[in-house]
Amino acid sequence: MTATTTTARDRMLSAQAAARTVGLLSDEAKRSALLAIADAIEAADGEIVAANAEDLERGRATGLSDALQDRLRLDAPRVAALADAVRDIAALPDPVGRVLDERTLTNGLTLTKVAVPFGVVGSIYEARPNVTVDIASLALRAGNAVVLRGGSAAESTNAALIRAMRGALEAQGIDPEAIQTVDEFGRDGARELMHARGVVDVLVPRGSAQLIETVVTESSVPVIETGAGVVHIVLDASASLDWARDIVVNAKTQRPSVCNAAETVLVHRDAADRLIPPVVAALQSSGVTVHGDPAVAALASGVVPATDDDWAAEYLSLDIAIAVVDDLDEALAHIRRYSTKHTESIITDDPVNAERFLAEVDSAVVMVNASTRFTDGGEFGFGAEVGISTQKLHARGPMGLAELTSTKWLARGAGQVRA
Amino acid sequence: MTATTTTARDRMLSAQAAARTVGLLSDEAKRSALLAIADAIEAADGEIVAANAEDLERGRATGLSDALQDRLRLDAPRVAALADAVRDIAALPDPVGRVLDERTLTNGLTLTKVAVPFGVVGSIYEARPNVTVDIASLALRAGNAVVLRGGSAAESTNAALIRAMRGALEAQGIDPEAIQTVDEFGRDGARELMHARGVVDVLVPRGSAQLIETVVTESSVPVIETGAGVVHIVLDASASLDWARDIVVNAKTQRPSVCNAAETVLVHRDAADRLIPPVVAALQSSGVTVHGDPAVAALASGVVPATDDDWAAEYLSLDIAIAVVDDLDEALAHIRRYSTKHTESIITDDPVNAERFLAEVDSAVVMVNASTRFTDGGEFGFGAEVGISTQKLHARGPMGLAELTSTKWLARGAGQVRA
Numbered sequence: 001m002t003a004t005t006t007t008a009r010d011r012m013l014s015a016q017a018a019a020r021t022v023g024l025l026s027d028e029a030k031r032s033a034l035l036a037i038a039d040a041i042e043a044a045d046g047e048i049v050a051a052n053a054e055d056l057e058r059g060r061a062t063g064l065s066d067a068l069q070d071r072l073r074l075d076a077p078r079v080a081a082l083a084d085a086v087r088d089i090a091a092l093p094d095p096v097g098r099v100l101d102e103r104t105l106t107n108g109l110t111l112t113k114v115a116v117p118f119g120v121v122g123s124i125y126e127a128r129p130n131v132t133v134d135i136a137s138l139a140l141r142a143g144n145a146v147v148l149r150g151g152s153a154a155e156s157t158n159a160a161l162i163r164a165m166r167g168a169l170e171a172q173g174i175d176p177e178a179i180q181t182v183d184e185f186g187r188d189g190a191r192e193l194m195h196a197r198g199v200v201d202v203l204v205p206r207g208s209a210q211l212i213e214t215v216v217t218e219s220s221v222p223v224i225e226t227g228a229g230v231v232h233i234v235l236d237a238s239a240s241l242d243w244a245r246d247i248v249v250n251a252k253t254q255r256p257s258v259c260n261a262a263e264t265v266l267v268h269r270d271a272a273d274r275l276i277p278p279v280v281a282a283l284q285s286s287g288v289t290v291h292g293d294p295a296v297a298a299l300a301s302g303v304v305p306a307t308d309d310d311w312a313a314e315y316l317s318l319d320i321a322i323a324v325v326d327d328l329d330e331a332l333a334h335i336r337r338y339s340t341k342h343t344e345s346i347i348t349d350d351p352v353n354a355e356r357f358l359a360e361v362d363s364a365v366v367m368v369n370a371s372t373r374f375t376d377g378g379e380f381g382f383g384a385e386v387g388i389s390t391q392k393l394h395a396r397g398p399m400g401l402a403e404l405t406s407t408k409w410l411a412r413g414a415g416q417v418r419a
Numbered sequence: 420m421t422a423t424t425t426t427a428r429d430r431m432l433s434a435q436a437a438a439r440t441v442g443l444l445s446d447e448a449k450r451s452a453l454l455a456i457a458d459a460i461e462a463a464d465g466e467i468v469a470a471n472a473e474d475l476e477r478g479r480a481t482g483l484s485d486a487l488q489d490r491l492r493l494d495a496p497r498v499a500a501l502a503d504a505v506r507d508i509a510a511l512p513d514p515v516g517r518v519l520d521e522r523t524l525t526n527g528l529t530l531t532k533v534a535v536p537f538g539v540v541g542s543i544y545e546a547r548p549n550v551t552v553d554i555a556s557l558a559l560r561a562g563n564a565v566v567l568r569g570g571s572a573a574e575s576t577n578a579a580l581i582r583a584m585r586g587a588l589e590a591q592g593i594d595p596e597a598i599q600t601v602d603e604f605g606r607d608g609a610r611e612l613m614h615a616r617g618v619v620d621v622l623v624p625r626g627s628a629q630l631i632e633t634v635v636t637e638s639s640v641p642v643i644e645t646g647a648g649v650v651h652i653v654l655d656a657s658a659s660l661d662w663a664r665d666i667v668v669n670a671k672t673q674r675p676s677v678c679n680a681a682e683t684v685l686v687h688r689d690a691a692d693r694l695i696p697p698v699v700a701a702l703q704s705s706g707v708t709v710h711g712d713p714a715v716a717a718l719a720s721g722v723v724p725a726t727d728d729d730w731a732a733e734y735l736s737l738d739i740a741i742a743v744v745d746d747l748d749e750a751l752a753h754i755r756r757y758s759t760k761h762t763e764s765i766i767t768d769d770p771v772n773a774e775r776f777l778a779e780v781d782s783a784v785v786m787v788n789a790s791t792r793f794t795d796g797g798e799f800g801f802g803a804e805v806g807i808s809t810q811k812l813h814a815r816g817p818m819g820l821a822e823l824t825s826t827k828w829l830a831r832g833a834g835q836v837r838a
Contacts, residue, residue, distance in 0.1 A: 024778060103800055109789050111799060118811050119781065197635070201811050216616070217639045222812040243834040250836035345830075358829050359443060362538065370528050370832030379837070380530060380828075381522055392537050392620050392825035393641040394813035406811035409799075410777045411764075413789030415662040417669035418798070 008185040008192040012147055012199045014177035015120050019145035022178045023117040027094035033172045034090035034137055038083040040168035041133065044160065045079040051160035052129070059153055064127075072127050072154055082133045082161075089137045092383045095401040096143045109413045115405040117143030118201040122193050124215055126207035127151035132158045135204070136165055136179050138386055142404035145178040147200060149190045151207075155183050194219040201406070206387055209314070224399070227390030228314045229259035229342035231372045234331045234357065235279070236348035237270040243369055244275050244347045245282045248320075250371040251345070253286045257316045259388060260343055260375040264311060265322045266331045267296075272324045276300055280322070288318045295324035311338045328353055332360055339363060341390050343375040364390055364397035427604040427611040431566050431618045433596035434539050438564035441597045442536040446513035452591045453509035453556055457502040459587035460552065463579065464498040470579035471548070478572055483546075491546050491573055501552045501580075504803075508556045511802045514820040515562045528832045534824040536562030537620040541612050543634055545626035546570035551577045554623065555584055555598050557805055561823035564597040566619060568609045570626075574602050613638035620825070625806055628733070643818070646809030647733045648678035648761035650791045653750045653776065654698070655767035656689040662788055663694050663766045664701045667739075669790040670764070672705045676735045678807060679762055679794040683730060684741045685750045686715075691743050695719055699741070707737045714743035730757045747772055751779055758782060760809050762794040783809055783816035 025033070041048070052074040059069050074082075101113035121139040123146065125131045132150055139146040150158040158181065166176035182189030193200060197220045205215035209228045216223050233251060235244045251262035267275055272295060280290050280300035290296070291310045292303040303322075310321040311334070325331045335344055345367035346357040354368040365375045375398060377385025382400030389395040395403040444452070460467070471493040478488050493501075520532035540558040542565065544550045551569055558565040569577040577600065585595035601608030612619060616639045624634035628647045635642050652670060654663045670681035686694055691714060699709050699719035709715070710729045711722040722741075729740040730753070744750045754763055764786035765776040773787040784794045794817060796804025801819030808814040814822040 020779070020781075105793075105798065105800070109793060116781075220636045222641070222810060224812070240834070246834060246836050254837050354831075358831075360439070362439075362535075363827070365828040365830060367830040368832060369834055370830050371836040373837035374524075374528060374830060374835070375828075379524065381524070391641060393643070396826050397828045407815050408782070409784040409794075409816045411784060411786040411789050411793060412773075412777075413787060415659070415665060415788055416793070417665050417790040418673050418792035 008182040008189040009196070011180045011182055012120065012193070012196050015145040015147050015180045016199050018175040018178035019117065019119045021175050022140065022145055023096075023119065023143045025143060025174070029174075030094065030141055030143065031090045033169060033174055034086055034141060036168040036172050037137065037165050038086040038090070040164045041086065041161065042080060042083045044164040045076050048079050048157065048160045048164065049074055049076060051156040054156040055154055064153060068127055068153065072129065072157070074129060074157060082130055085130070086133060086137045089141050089384050092141060092401055094141070095405050098402075100407060107416045109411055109416045112410045112412075113407050114410060115402070116408045118404060118406050120145045120147060120200045121404060122147045122149070122196070122200040122203040122221060124149045124190055124193065124203065124205045124207075124211065125151065126211060127153040129154050129157045129161060131206055132161050133165070135206075135386075136162075138384060138401060138404060140178065142401050144404060145180070147180045147182060147193060149182050149193055152183070152186065158183055191218075194221060197221050204387060224387070224389055224395055224403070225391040226387030227259070227342065228340045229261070229388075230264065230312060230314050230338055230340045231260060231262050231342055232264045232266060232335050232339060232344045233262050233372065234328075234344070234346040235265060235267045235271055235275050236328065236346055236350060236353050237268040238349035238353075239268075239271055239275060239347040240349060241275060241278060245279050247345065247347055247369070247371045248279055249282050249286055251373055252283060252288055252320050253318065254371070254373050256318050259314075260372050261316065262372050263313060263315055263320065264338065265320060266325045266334055267322065268328070268331070269295075269324050269326050272299060276322070276324075283320060286318075288320055291319060291321045293323045296322045314340070328356065332357075335361060342388065343367065343372045345370055345372050364388065427601040427608040428615070430599045430601055431539065431612070431615050434564040434566050434599045435618050437594040437597035438536065438538045440594050441559065441564055442515075442538065442562045444562060444593070448591075448593075449513065449560055449562065450509045452588060452593055453505055453560060455587040455591050456556065456584045457505040457509070459583045460505065460580065461499060461502045463583040464495050467498050467576065467579045467583065468493055468495060470575040473575040474573055483572060487546055487572065491548065491576070493548060493576060501549055504549070505552060505556045508560050508803050511560060511820055513560070514824050517821075519826060526835045528830055528835045531829045531831075532826050533829060534821070535827045537823060537825050539564045539566060539619045540823060541566045541568070541615070541619040541622040541640065543568045543609055543612065543622065543624045543626075543630065544570065545630060546572035548573050548576040548580060550625055551580050552584070554625075554805070555581075557803060557820060557823060559597065561820050563823060564599070566599045566601060566612060568601050568612055571602070571605065577602055610637070613640060616640050623806060643806070643808055643814055643822075644810040645806030646678070646761060647759045648680070648807075649683065649731060649733050649757055649759045650679060650681050650761055651683045651685060651754050651758060651763045652681050652791065653747070653763070653765040654684060654686045654690055654694050655747065655765055655769060655772050656687040657768035657772075658687075658690055658694060658766040659768060660694060660697060664698050666764065666766055666788070666790045667698055668701050668705055670792055671702060671707055671739050672737065673790070673792050675737050678733075679791050680735065681791050682732060682734055682739065683757065684739060685744045685753055686741065687747070687750070688714075688743050688745050691718060695741070695743075702739060705737075707739055710738060710740045712742045715741045733759070747775065751776075754780060761807065762786065762791045764789055764791050783807065
């Protein structure tokens with residue numbers, strides 16, 4: 001990435017041109033390219049760590065929080081882990097060329113619907129350099145070019161990573177313009193990316209709810225929304241205590257900072273006496289602060305009174321909100337009001353309530369008697385995760401490589417005309 | 420539709436509430452509802468034709484073109500045809516509940532990906548009252564509520580049609596709020612519909628390229644773009660004369676006003692002498708005006724010189740542009756530049772060129788030796804067509820009922836937690 005007089009638009013047009021050749025690469029060629037990228041990242045670890053040190057120093061000078069500095073930090077082992085993630089992506093089956101539908105019309109015309117690359121995938125994200133490598137590798141595995149716009153806090157790190165990846169492509173005889181960045185163009189680059197309809201085929205924002213909201217609202221390129229998770233667990237009247245306790249504790253504490261962690265528990269009134277004391281105690285002994293309504297506070301000690309904000313909160317921390325509801329209808333109404341449509345689970349022994357919950361909850365993943373932490377591309381067996389879609393168009397829930405492809409109908413005829 | 424003090428937002432929220440019950444209706448209940456709608460439309464034909472007469476009179480007074488008046492006009496036989504189209508939609512299989520993927524994790528958790536209704540489908544369209552009935556019926560067949568914004572030129576007609584449809588729902592015990600209009604709110608209604616993210620799940624614009632452009636650019640609700648067709652046919656060096664002539668004439672003249680009609684023909688230089696004179700003559704004898712480059716004009720009489728505008732034109736009329744290209748590469752470059760990515764076809768006897776065309780042309784439907792007029796939901800066997808998507812997200816090419824559904828993952832466990 002030498003200093004040039006190109007514009008963000010030029011970069012995107014170069015990516016579009018590169019997408020044409022990358023889209024035609026064989027499975028084998030894409031796999032080799034990704035293995036070469038992994039090697040190149042490892043070989044450049046000194047340069048990458050040095051660039052990262054620049055970003056960290058600038059971050060300290062500009063008051064970047066310790067948590068964000070930690071997300072940003074790369075050392076040699078972390079760089080090696082990035083390279084290994086690329087090798088995992090290389091090992092996944094090629095999603096391009098899958099036959100999704102076949103028809104033969106009565107006139108003999110055959111129609112085949114096949115999976116094809118999108119073309120150019122754009123991504124706007126924040127200060128996590130792993131996303132740079134992750135999205136570029138996933139996009140390339142599915143035959144796409146990629147245009148990246150990372151957070152300015154990671155600009156030097158991202159530039160070093162992109163330089164290594166482009167070098168690897170070039171050495172493999174693949175157009176390096178298939179991996180592009182518009183980072184140098186700052187906010188203007190992001191804006192052009194959001195309005196590059198006809199050049200960029202799909203845009204995947206990754207980061208805070210605010211970033212995603214901005215991209216969804218401003219972009220005229222089609223967006224796949226990967227969203228926040230205000231995730232609910234309902235403890236039905238018939239819930240087993242063991243399952244209720246184990247699942248709530250797991251869903252909250254196993255990794256509190258991620259979108260599939262539980263944020264709110266709704267307890268059926270008929271089970272409140274039985275379940276709330278042990279569930280709250282188990283949470284508290286795992287270090288969780290319980291924010292509860294008066295009915296919860298009456299049944300357990302150390303409960304912080306919940307305010308209206310708690311029901312809408314995606315804590316992403318060792319906090320949880322618990323309320324007592326009169327029945328399943330009230331639980332469903334609460335979920336309709338506060339859920340971000342990511343994942344909800346019910347703990348119940350009642351098959352009628354289980355099926356009703358599955359049918360009526362309008363979320364990407366709806367569970368019975370399981371931890372919400374399973375909403376994850378790796379857990380679902382996709383091998384890699386592009387993100388978790390909380391919208392209903394194109395992809396919903398964990399997205400794998402297949403979701404980075406579009407389709408095309410191929411029609412093969414012998415002179416057919418329409419009557 | 421009585422005059423009320425509700426707002427466009429209220430209407431959409433009512434549709435969202437109705438979507439919850441409509442989404443749970445059985446196949447049988449949805450079918451009965453559609454048959455009742457068909458009957459109600461026929462029974463109200465007097466009222467509908469009278470309302471249409473008001474629109475036509477206003478149209479004449481405001482200088483609506485004869486062509487648009489004809490599109491707008493309904494008489495009793497046309498109303499009966501609308502009702503029959505609803506019966507056809509009722510007869511289609513229910514797209515909801517299809518199992519699209521199933522997995523069992525090693526811990527025993529079962530995952531089922533099922534087709535579910537979107538929820539609320541919005542549509543913004545122009546002065547064709549048939550779209551009102553068509554979109555509402557298709558949306559309902561797939562378990563969705565619908566919010567309609569038709570052209571102001573058809574406002575009285577649409578109101579009468581919507582009144583009949585809502586009455587039929589009510590008589591069937593189904594929430595009539597599942598069919599909504601924001602027509603009374605004029606441009607503000609359209610604007611609110613485009614920004615109703617979180618309430619309206621998907622927006623399908625239908626109409627002119629300008630209308631679609633406005634909706635795609637302005638909307639923050641996810642849009643399915645149904646686009647214009649600057650459709651190309653390539654006559655390769657090896658093209659059979661019979662197929663070339665029959666397919667070009669069929670693709671241009673069988674119904675020139677629709678998006679899958681051919682607009683440009685690109686002829687390989689090595690076949691120009693052989694193909695251009697008879698193809699041009701056949702087109703001209705079918706009443707087509709041929710706009711050609713100098714090489715075409717040198718080989719046939721009556722050719723109008725083509726300008727740059729001709730290559731980008733979606734004529735939708737008995738006009739066609741013809742150019743001579745040096746080879747397949749030049750044809751592909753021309754298509755990349757001017758195609759709207761709807762449908763392209765190559766006429767060839769060369770299997771290598773055929774497969775190259777299928778692989779490299781980035782359009783929703785890519786054909787070999789067939790008329791582009793086959794790009795159609797009815798012809799593809801979908802039974803009905805929501806539109807033809809020219810975008811790559813969610814749906815590409817002719818959209819049937821399946822494209823009016825989203826998906827949901829159902830997870831059924833027995834206490835599984837994540838390790």
